[in-house]
Amino acid sequence: MVENTQLVSLTVDGKKISAPAGTLLIDACKASGIEIPSFCYYPGLSLQAACRMCVVRIDKMPKLQTACTVPVAEGMVVTSESDEVRQARKATIEILLGNHPLDCPVCDAGGECELQDMTFTYGAAESRFMEAKAHKEEQQWSPVVFFDRPRCILCYRCVRVCGEVMDVWALGVQNRGVNSVIAPNMGDHLECEECGQCIDICPVGALTSGAYRYKTRPWEMNHVGTVCTHCGDGCKTTLGVRRADNGMEIVRGDNRDKSGINGDFLCIKGRYAFDFQQHPDRLKQPLVRKDGKLKPATWDEAFDTIAKRFNAIREQHGGAGFGVIGSTRTTNEENYLLQKFARSVLGTNNIDHHRTADYPAFAAALAGKPEMAASLRDFEKTPAILLIGNDPTHQHPMLATAIRNNVRLHGAKLFIVNHEGLKLRRQSKAYAHIPKDGYGKFIAFLGGDDAVASALANGHTNREQLMAMREMLRGEHQLVIVFGAEVRGKDLETLVKLGMSHTGVKFACLGDYANSRGAADMGLYPDLLPGFTPLADAGDFAAEYGASLPKSAGMDLEKMVDAAKAGKLPAMFVVGANPMARYNVQLGELKNCFLVVQDMFLTETAAMADVVLPAANAYEKSGTMTNTYGDLQIVRPAGDFAGAKPDLELIVRIADRMGVAPQSLVPFGRGTRADMGQSRGAQSGEADRHAIWMVAQGIEPKVSPFDPQALLDEIQRLVPGYGFSRLNLFAGNDVPTHTAGKGKGAHQDPELIWPANDTLFTSGTLGRYSNTLNSVVEAHEGKRYPTQVETD
Amino acid sequence: MSVLKDIGAIAKGMSITFGEMFQPTVVENYPDGPGPFKGAKFQERFRGLHVLQRDENGLEKCVACFLCAAACPSNCIYIEAAENTEEHRISGAERYAKVYNIDYNRCIFCGYCVEACPTDAITHGHGFELAAFNASNLVYRKEQLLMPTPAPQLQR
Numbered sequence: 001m002v003e004n005t006q007l008v009s010l011t012v013d014g015k016k017i018s019a020p021a022g023t024l025l026i027d028a029c030k031a032s033g034i035e036i037p038s039f040c041y042y043p044g045l046s047l048q049a050a051c052r053m054c055v056v057r058i059d060k061m062p063k064l065q066t067a068c069t070v071p072v073a074e075g076m077v078v079t080s081e082s083d084e085v086r087q088a089r090k091a092t093i094e095i096l097l098g099n100h101p102l103d104c105p106v107c108d109a110g111g112e113c114e115l116q117d118m119t120f121t122y123g124a125a126e127s128r129f130m131e132a133k134a135h136k137e138e139q140q141w142s143p144v145v146f147f148d149r150p151r152c153i154l155c156y157r158c159v160r161v162c163g164e165v166m167d168v169w170a171l172g173v174q175n176r177g178v179n180s181v182i183a184p185n186m187g188d189h190l191e192c193e194e195c196g197q198c199i200d201i202c203p204v205g206a207l208t209s210g211a212y213r214y215k216t217r218p219w220e221m222n223h224v225g226t227v228c229t230h231c232g233d234g235c236k237t238t239l240g241v242r243r244a245d246n247g248m249e250i251v252r253g254d255n256r257d258k259s260g261i262n263g264d265f266l267c268i269k270g271r272y273a274f275d276f277q278q279h280p281d282r283l284k285q286p287l288v289r290k291d292g293k294l295k296p297a298t299w300d301e302a303f304d305t306i307a308k309r310f311n312a313i314r315e316q317h318g319g320a321g322f323g324v325i326g327s328t329r330t331t332n333e334e335n336y337l338l339q340k341f342a343r344s345v346l347g348t349n350n351i352d353h354h355r356t357a358d359y360p361a362f363a364a365a366l367a368g369k370p371e372m373a374a375s376l377r378d379f380e381k382t383p384a385i386l387l388i389g390n391d392p393t394h395q396h397p398m399l400a401t402a403i404r405n406n407v408r409l410h411g412a413k414l415f416i417v418n419h420e421g422l423k424l425r426r427q428s429k430a431y432a433h434i435p436k437d438g439y440g441k442f443i444a445f446l447g448g449d450d451a452v453a454s455a456l457a458n459g460h461t462n463r464e465q466l467m468a469m470r471e472m473l474r475g476e477h478q479l480v481i482v483f484g485a486e487v488r489g490k491d492l493e494t495l496v497k498l499g500m501s502h503t504g505v506k507f508a509c510l511g512d513y514a515n516s517r518g519a520a521d522m523g524l525y526p527d528l529l530p531g532f533t534p535l536a537d538a539g540d541f542a543a544e545y546g547a548s549l550p551k552s553a554g555m556d557l558e559k560m561v562d563a564a565k566a567g568k569l570p571a572m573f574v575v576g577a578n579p580m581a582r583y584n585v586q587l588g589e590l591k592n593c594f595l596v597v598q599d600m601f602l603t604e605t606a607a608m609a610d611v612v613l614p615a616a617n618a619y620e621k622s623g624t625m626t627n628t629y630g631d632l633q634i635v636r637p638a639g640d641f642a643g644a645k646p647d648l649e650l651i652v653r654i655a656d657r658m659g660v661a662p663q664s665l666v667p668f669g670r671g672t673r674a675d676m677g678q679s680r681g682a683q684s685g686e687a688d689r690h691a692i693w694m695v696a697q698g699i700e701p702k703v704s705p706f707d708p709q710a711l712l713d714e715i716q717r718l719v720p721g722y723g724f725s726r727l728n729l730f731a732g733n734d735v736p737t738h739t740a741g742k743g744k745g746a747h748q749d750p751e752l753i754w755p756a757n758d759t760l761f762t763s764g765t766l767g768r769y770s771n772t773l774n775s776v777v778e779a780h781e782g783k784r785y786p787t788q789v790e791t792d
Numbered sequence: 793m794s795v796l797k798d799i800g801a802i803a804k805g806m807s808i809t810f811g812e813m814f815q816p817t818v819v820e821n822y823p824d825g826p827g828p829f830k831g832a833k834f835q836e837r838f839r840g841l842h843v844l845q846r847d848e849n850g851l852e853k854c855v856a857c858f859l860c861a862a863a864c865p866s867n868c869i870y871i872e873a874a875e876n877t878e879e880h881r882i883s884g885a886e887r888y889a890k891v892y893n894i895d896y897n898r899c900i901f902c903g904y905c906v907e908a909c910p911t912d913a914i915t916h917g918h919g920f921e922l923a924a925f926n927a928s929n930l931v932y933r934k935e936q937l938l939m940p941t942p943a944p945q946l947q948r
Contacts, residue, residue, distance in 0.1 A: 105857030105910045106885045214875045214887040217858040
């Protein structure tokens with residue numbers, strides 16, 4: 001789309017419309033509610049004009065014109081529907097159907113196929129062709145991509161989305177004219193990022209998904225819009241769910257409605273890696289250790305065991321006897337509740353999580369200037385981006401796509417500083433290949449320290465190139481600086497301070513898991529309360545919790561594990577994490593430690609636990625999540641797995657058994673019980689509007705102790721930076737949060753940050769239990785991607 | 793005289809009664825008749841228990857397109873689809889119905905499913921003895937609905 005405020009007016013079907021100059025006729029019509037059919041046109045992709053479906057009559061032009069390639073012009077008179085146009089479109093469909101098999105009943109696209117819709121609209125149902133259709137066998141191009149050649153209508157959308165949006169160029173066209181055929185890059189199979197964009201964008205059923213294939217039909221599913229549970233980008237995904245014997249099974253993931261920050265983009269994980277949800281190894285009931293072995297138990301027995309031991313340990317050792325480890329994949333409400341439980345019930349600051357980025361230092365550096373934190377949306381339009389460290393192609397696929405699209409569509413300038421050759425380099429204006437330990441020096445160099453330039457220069461990037469890059473960067477306004485875990489502590493502080501001296505600079509800090517940022521924001525730190533509030537400023541929280549909170553900083557993750565190994569930590573409570581695998585603790589190495597684990601699977605950590613509680617995953621519960629850029633989104637329950645309970649419910653139930661009133665943890669029952677409005681007669685819609693308004697204002701009654709919204713109210717009230725628009729959030733949009741610390745953050749040990757090192761095809765524990773991801777890794781094994789990743 | 797008249801009237805009436813007694817029966821000999829329907833006879837168009845048809849090769853005609861389930865006004869058809877493989881071929885097309893249940897608690901025998909079927913796989917047979925002591929026995933599974941193999945001659 002062209003950035004131009006000058007409006008052009010034209011007439012379409014007798015209706016006067018106006019659009020910015022440079023807009024394509026097809027877009028201008030769509031914006032005014034006139035639908036022009038097309039197969040090959042797709043917003044954001046290059047123009048093809050291959051399908052001839054969008055033909056319209058434009059006055060003073062000799063022939064029918066393709067609306068997808070004609071920009072609007074002043075005074076243009078267009079006829080989009082007439083006998084002539086209908087006839088042309090009908091003929092196009094008839095020819096397309098000439099060799100298109102009529103196997104709609106078995107085709108996965110049946111019911112949501114654009115060709116099917118067009119045939120119904122224009123009615124080329126009867127063919128005049130006598131010739132037999134040329135049948136070709138279906139091909140499997142990769143574990144997730146199947147190609148049925150006769151169904152293909154050669155719109156080239158897949159070729160363009162693969163090349164232009166993904167910059168993979170794995171699909172191409174072979175031969176010419178009637179012999180044209182879409183072909184994969186390796187002859188008979190694909191070697192690509194397996195993002196599935198080609199399948200999603202295919203207007204017919206020529207490209208179909210290996211994960212969804214023949215499982216169901218589009219109208220048989222319910223669709224739930226929620227947030228992807230894999231990386232830190234927080235893409236919105238629409239999950240298709242279907243009733244199964246043990247709850248609701250997720251059968252498909254896509255985002256065809258283009259809602260959310262990611263538009264229609266999803267990577268392989270968002271699109272296919274939901275199958276851990278129905279993995280046969282999932283825990284279906286609580287396990288309690290008896291005679292040295294984990295044995296199935298009832299919920300009552302499990303909760304009793306935990307409550308008894310926790311109470312005894314609290315009496316004997318006080319808060320110092322507990323270590324609590326939170327998750328990077330649970331919701332904000334659960335993380336918040338966990339730290340509240342740890343601090344106000346267990347009375348300990350020994351709480352931590354798997355850190356993947358230095359968020360506390362980032363928040364401290366941004367103190368007082370929260371507007372300098374970039375949202376993921378900023379990458380769509382900003383004119384310049386500086387990427388320091390990280391490999392977004394693998395670790396933040398949506399960020400990489402946003403950057404590529406920005407460079408391609410808006411001519412943004414991308415600057416990259418990295419110690420490895422990234423794929424995104426192909427989009428970069430300047431690229432500095434620095435030594436692995438050179439990030440601190442590079443930041444000093446940016447600040448004007450020329451002395452380090454020679455230390456940074458190497459065979460890839462010389463001194464002059466570095467100088468030129470710095471010069472270009474200094475000339476950039478509205479620069480977004482995005483950095484990975486390579487930049488932490490002092491370096492981060494220096495970088496942000498440096499950026500603050502320029503106007504219009506924004507920052508983003510990249511953490512790895514779906515709710516890494518949420519875990520940090522919600523205070524899963526031994527020395528920070530929610531919102532990066534120092535322990536000394538605990539006033540608001542202590543008043544709300546009605547308990548005096550522990551004053552001194554607790555143990556971090558590493559110290560907790562060491563203490564447990566040394567027999568100095570009587571109890572450990574692990575929620576959705578796998579620290580024992582990370583620290584390579586072997587079975588039996590924990591001494592005198594009562595370990596409670598909430599997880600989906602019997603991970604290394606769960607295997608050494610005394611009590612294991614089967615937990616629901618993020619696709620099975622409601623709440624909110626914050627992506628690594630601070631964008632808050634709502635999570636809705638899609639799947640359902642009999643036997644598992646959300647972590648929130650588990651924590652409340654444990655507290656309840658310990659004799660704590662659930663109201664003191666979850667402020668439920670405090671909402672305003674207002675008149676629900678007129679609910680009869682002509683104004684019956686009033687009740688709905690009333691309810692929506694109450695949700696938006698946060699005053700609807702919360703009647704359950706397991707209601708995450710009750711906690712969300714408290715988060716909004718207490719956590720600095722979480723004063724977001726509820727109406728926007730509950731409408732399903734992303735809302736920015738602004739968690740900037742109140743000055744000096746806690747000094748974090750840089751050794752405690754371990755990036756996940758996930759590739760496109762791995763996703764910690766979830767990836768281990770995703771058959772689709774594993775089959776793709778197997779197909780790619782040893783070819784390009786390393787698979788050594790962290791276990792969370 | 794009136795006595796004779798009365799006797800005559802009775803004789804006339806009884807002659808019809810006794811005359812009909814020796815005529816062939818008009819009602820069907822159900823349930824003692826021959827065949828799977830025990831003597832019950834139906835019009836061709838009668839909509840009874842569904843039959844899932846097979847093609848000339850003995851493969852199932854159903855390709856699990858779910859159109860019958862979509863057309864069903866009482867939502868009584870449940871299907872799970874699966875893919876045919878070379879070794880395990882059930883239907884003629886790419887996929888087949890791994891599970892095909894019709895819940896006769898709910899079915900209203902409207903025939904929409906038959907009308908919707910693109911492969912003529914589901915038809916109304918003439919089975920009508922749909923009674924059970926337990927409602928769950930009225931959920932018929934694919935094995936109960938499927939035409940036996942090899943396909944027998946159509947029963948009239």
